[in-house]
Amino acid sequence: PAMLGILGGGQLGRMFAVAAKTMGYRVAVLDPDENAPAAAFADRHIRAPYNDPAALRELADSCAAVTTEFENVNADAMRELARRTRVSPSGDCVAVAQDRIAEKAWINKAGLPTAPYLAIESVEDIQVDLAPYLPGILKTARLGYDGKGQVRVQTAAEARAAYANLGGQACVLEKMLDLQLEVSAIVTRVSSAQSAVFPVAENIHKNGILDESIVPARIAPALAKQAQEMARKLAEALDYVGVLAVEFFVLADDSLVVNEIAPRPHNSGHYTLTACLTDQFQQQVRAMCGLLPGRTDLLSPVVMVNLLGDVWKDNGHEPNWDVLAEAPNAQLHLYGKKQARPGRKMGHFNVMATSADEALDQARALKDTL
Template identity: 50%
Template sequence: MTHEPILPGAWLGLLGGGQLGRMFAQAAATLGYRVCVLEKDPHAPAAAVSEMHLCAAYTDRSALEKLGEKCLSVTTEFENVPADSLEILAKMTKVSPAAKSVSITQDRLDEKSFLSSIGAPVAPHCLIASAQDIENVDENLFPGILKTARLGYDGKGQIRVKNKAELTEAFNTLGRVKCVLEKMLPLWREVSVISARNAMGEATTFPVSENEHRDGILAVSIMPARISQEQADKARSIAKHIVNSLDYVGVLCVEFFILENGEIIVNELAPRPHNSGHATIEGCISSQYDQQVRAMTNMPLGDTTQIQYTVMLNILGNLWFKPDGNKFEPDWDKVLAFPHAKLHLYGKLDARKGRKMGHITCVGSTPEEAMKCALQVCDAIGLPKPEHI
């Protein structure tokens, strides 16, 4: 099969209209491509910066055909795009990542089975799909976390359990859908690696990001992660092994747990750019969004070398609410008063608590300089400070 480059000026398609798609569209436009978004939200952040918007559901056959006919290549910006829609598009145009790769990551059990099959380290786990499965659970899996096998993100669809009684209650709470029980491990750090691969088999990884979550949602990412060089090299090596083993084309995020004993465990995969990779825009020669465009157009991948230290702060809709519950517009001039702070707002019309509204990347010539800027920004606008300073 030949992999002729798709040259600038061509139309690229995007399934999904959120902030990841917005930053993809901006990167594509910088490289001279035209973007068509398929998304049912008429006010989608990605649609606001794209030349064309097909306002329809991801399963709309007519809209999929229009997208496939117009675009020489199509990608996605979130993992729960129906695999059937990707298969329909694949009959008309180039689709990356492929439906086969995406479908594996849409089911936690399939994902862990795949990872185990290629020798990637995963936490001890088992399937919970019935009362009999609960009865047969190995006691060594407690305490554990029960996670829905499908459609979980930002900590949703997850309940901690200490015994079979709590497991039964959690299974009922989650609607008795197929779940995975995963043993809780002594966690030291959560980190992630963004990798990219094109159809010619060229693969790259970005520096490891160290991630801090609050209520299951990413709050802070520090790049590079404050881990040993050996751990960083191992995480990047595992990420590259995964992307090659999947024969993946596009951008893939691999989330890891680093345990107290230094062991590295793969937590989960995200077949798209990732929140923890936002800082690559300012922090690296090429961003994760540049790589997404390059991979889907059969272009050579960019250099992922980090050129300045970064601390990325997520901005949630909580920031728009005063203690009394009244809403207001945050003082963005206070952010822009710091010359090393880069503000990214996603153009979402309605600020809601827990909703990702933007991010701030603080940069520096040293890790300390970037962190100092981040702490000052948090003080200035009332963002919670990083817990692990």
């Protein structure tokens, strides 16, 4: 069977590897970490830095197609791979998603709204009237995730001080919006004629990290449909091939604003592993191989709960998984990471019920007893 390659061996790479192997492919993973979660399911583990030229050549030459699982993969590495094998998403798309300035420009160019923002590439850029962006959030243009690299600012003086504090690196200053809730839509695009969008998830964050995804999102169906169409439109504008996650803010007036995108399967799509006809990792395999996207029908209302290292308690004891095992409508998914650390994503569980609210009640009750 053909070998599929993935840059990065974290939990997303692991779930990709399981899907690919189940679908009859072999898998090669490039990741420097000997204990990379994906390595356990890979036929080949190339242990090298992500941008190591020899390792990239080895990956490209052994694989019929290559994809990525982490956001900060070097876009040039993707372009390099593309000279030797089929690569999706493209280095260009990855580069857009990695830079909040380019990302927001593309979102607007596709005709979709973002929060009012100011691109700050050098200190002169922040000497303008900041009132339209305040109170706001200063975000580093690159390398931020899980709310890292973000400072909330009330005044222009605070914004300028925060910018200096971040060492003068490129940033965006974004107006703080009054959020009704947050949702995401994940689209799989193979071509203009072939794309599929998963049901919209409602996402609840804690300390800047995704905590729960509720599906279907508790918003009007017409609004959910709008989010799906916006995700599709963005993928089309980028000529994107692969799985693209789009995060949205729902404002008080029921309008949608695009927050950011991720060029890969997304934490808020883990519910698809148990509750959709095709899951997001199967879609990633399909898209990179140029196959039709699978159907995305929701089989049941579902809630996903992230399991961070915090749940492991101070004494390092495993949580009481029995309570999940004893719930016939719950599915535990652990990523095989050895060390639990606060904030580290160790696994998740999905709870299915007859309504999203019921699933949420049960999920929270289960989490409390872990």
